[in-house]
Amino acid sequence: MPNIEAREDFRQNGASTHMVNCPVCGQKLVDVEKAASGVNVLRIKCRRCKRFITVTYGVFNKE
Numbered sequence: 001m002p003n004i005e006a007r008e009d010f011r012q013n014g015a016s017t018h019m020v021n022c023p024v025c026g027q028k029l030v031d032v033e034k035a036a037s038g039v040n041v042l043r044i045k046c047r048r049c050k051r052f053i054t055v056t057y058g059v060f061n062k063e
Contacts, residue, residue, distance in 0.1 A: 018057075025049040032057050 017033045027048040039058035046053055
């Protein structure tokens with residue numbers, strides 16, 4: 001089982017972040033700031049359309 005931690009971010013500025021929208025209904029889902037080395041995957045349930053959305057972010061090779 002992975003160790004998952006959630007905490008409040010006290011830096012309340014929007015410095016260089018990327019907002020992820022639901023591809024089905026357009027609802028704003030999550031604000032992604034930085035990616036760790038490699039590829040990270042989030043699976044989020046949209047509040048509006050109730051569908052599961054997979055968000056993949058990280059360093060990709062563009063070949």
